[in-house]
Amino acid sequence: MSLESFFSRPAVAVARDLIGALLSVEKVGGIIVETEAYEPDDPASHSYRGQTSRNRAMFGQPGRAYVYRSYGMHWCLNFVCLPGSAVLIRALEPTHGLDRMAVRRGTTQPRLLCSGPGRLTQALGVDGSMDGLRLDEPPFVLTLASSIHPVATGPRIGITRAVEYPWRFGLVGSPYLSCRFPDVGMTA
DNA sequence: GACTCGATTTCCT
DNA sequence: GGAAATCGAGTCG
Secondary structure: OOHHHHHOOOHHHHHHHHOOOEEEEOOEEEEEEEEEEEOOOOOOOOOOOOOOOOOHHHHOOOOEEEEEEEOOOEEEEEEEOOOOOEEEEEEEEEEEOHHHHHHHHOOOOHHHOOEOHHHHHHHHOOOHHHOOOEOOOOOEEEEOOOOOOOEEEEOOOOOOOOOOOOOEEEEOOOOOOOOOOOOOOEEO
16 A cells, blocks of 8 residues: 555544554654544644644645644644644654664653654654655655554543544553553554 | 744653 | 743734
8 A cells, every 4th residue: 555545544544553653764763652633624633724834734745744843842743644634643662763862862761762742753853844745755764564453542632622532542552652541442 | 013822841849 | 730941823903
C-alpha cells in the first residue's frame, strides 16, 4: 500500500493503524506507540473553522507533515490524512539514534526522550521548517507496521473541546506512553 | 492594532 | 498539585 492511499482515509482509522509503525527523522526515531485523531468536523481540531495560514498543510495532500508551534515553545508533529484531518504523533518507543535524542533532550532516561508530543519533536529535531513535507522522502522515513498490535483507546489529552471523543490510541502495555489509558475501551 | 489562549513541559512548594 | 515559560495565530474591535 502506498503512503498516499494509506493516508487517504479518516484520521481515526489512520491513527489506529499507525500504532507500531517505525518513524525516523535523519536516522533518529522509533516505534509509534501513541497517536490522536483530529477530524474536520471536530471542535478540537485546528481545521474546524476552515483553512488558515497555520493549518494550511492540513488541507493539502495526504501523507504530508503538519507541524505547528504549541504554547509558544514546543513543536507538534502531525500526519495529514483526508483534507482537514490529521493524526498527532504523541509518543515513540525510541529505537534509533538514542545518543542524539539524549543530547537534544538533556536526559538519558529513555522514558523522557519521546513520551509526549513536544518531547518527541525535540528529540527528533522536528521544527516548523518541515511543515508540509512528504513523509516518504528525506528527512522522514516511515515504515508501516507489518502486523496487528493490541491498541488501547481513550479520550484525547490537553484539549478543552470535544473531550469525550475517544480518539487517542496507544500500544497496549507500552512503557513509553505519555500517560496511562483508562482500562476501558481496549480492543485487539 | 491589542488581546487571549493553547493538541505542553518543567520546576517549585 | 500548581504555576511559569513564551509567542504567534486567531479573534475582535
